[in-house]
Amino acid sequence: MTLAIEHVVKRYKDFTAVKDLNFTIDQGEIFGLIGQNGAGKTTTFRMILNLQEPTSGKITWDGSPINSINRDWLGYLPEERGIFPQMKVEEQLYFFGKLRGMKQEEIKKEVDFWIHRFELDEKRHDKAETLSKGNQQKVQLIASFIHKPKFLILDEPFSGLDPVNRDLLKDAILLLKEQGMTILFSSHQMDNVEELCDHLCLLKRGVSLFSGSLLDLKKQYGKTKLTIRTDMQKEELVKMVGVKEVKQERDEYVLTLIDESFAKGIFDVVAKGQFIEKFSLDYLSLDEIFKDQVGGDNE
Numbered sequence: 123m124t125l126a127i128e129h130v131v132k133r134y135k136d137f138t139a140v141k142d143l144n145f146t147i148d149q150g151e152i153f154g155l156i157g158q159n160g161a162g163k164t165t166t167f168r169m170i171l172n173l174q175e176p177t178s179g180k181i182t183w184d185g186s187p188i189n190s191i192n193r194d195w196l197g198y199l200p201e202e203r204g205i206f207p208q209m210k211v212e213e214q215l216y217f218f219g220k221l222r223g224m225k226q227e228e229i230k231k232e233v234d235f236w237i238h239r240f241e242l243d244e245k246r247h248d249k250a251e252t253l254s255k256g257n258q259q260k261v262q263l264i265a266s267f268i269h270k271p272k273f274l275i276l277d278e279p280f281s282g283l284d285p286v287n288r289d290l291l292k293d294a295i296l297l298l299k300e301q302g303m304t305i306l307f308s309s310h311q312m313d314n315v316e317e318l319c320d321h322l323c324l325l326k327r328g329v330s331l332f333s334g335s336l337l338d339l340k341k342q343y344g345k346t347k348l349t350i351r352t353d354m355q356k357e358e359l360v361k362m363v364g365v366k367e368v369k370q371e372r373d374e375y376v377l378t379l380i381d382e383s384f385a386k387g388i389f390d391v392v393a394k395g396q397f398i399e400k401f402s403l404d405y406l407s408l409d410e411i412f413k414d415q416v417g418g419d420n421e
Contacts, residue, residue, distance in 0.1 A: 125188075280314050322336060
């Protein structure tokens with residue numbers, strides 16, 4: 123089963139939030155939708171969920187219009203969090219499971235599994251308002267997929283989570299993928315996107331700057347990131363042919379090259395009479411590419 127976004131446009135009077143958007147997500151894939159605030163990510167999510175209609179274009183699931191499919195096939199974690207503050211953790215999850223038509227035994231199995239998985243065993247009878255922000259977020263996350271949807275949308279799922287809980291969430295997302303769930307998510311933390319996504323779409327002001335695999339995006343830039351640990355000084359490295367920029371990070375230098383072809387010449391110079399502890403040529407990180415594509419331009 124495939125989700126297909128084809129030539130989708132969304133206008134609000136004189137403002138166009140999404141402009142001729144195209145991408146596909148295959149079953150069992152984790153797909154990242156990234157961009158600055160106001161890039162059109164949440165608008166796209168809402169159109170997929172049939173909460174808003176596209177101005178033009180079409181959104182289909184396995185060839186059928188998205189508004190014709192069983193709504194229980196979809197799960198959604200909105201960026202604006204919201205759970206019932208006076209309701210206990212376990213009661214909330216049973217409530218959302220019943221809303222999705224799940225049977226009591228089925229709900230119990232899922233609630234017990236995910237409460238333990240997210241280390242909420244001691245909190246299951248606590249009211250939501252007494253939980254930390256991170257634990258509240260875990261409860262809402264479980265509620266978004268307790269019914270085992272075929273397609274799950276996570277809008278900024280890592281926001282506000284500490285490193286330990288971020289890892290718990292990453293492991294959960296990978297488990298859901300292994301179970302065949304298709305997942306679309308957004309995050310401002312590019313390392314999370316880089317670790318989890320098979321493919322991604324980069325949005326800027328509603329326009330797709332890139333849609334495809336992460337490796338293909340990186341190949342557009344080439345291997346222009348050179349990390350060196352050497353006795354040479356920064357002033358010497360800056361003067362080398364092919365070097366655009368040099369940054370010092372702790373005990374090593376990170377060079378941005380005009381092109382990866384300059385790496386050999388730099389190695390020959392650095393190696394001549396100098397001790398080289400590290401010489402590593404690699405692609406730019408997704409965070410660096412993101413900043414290059416959209417950074418410094420206010421939405």
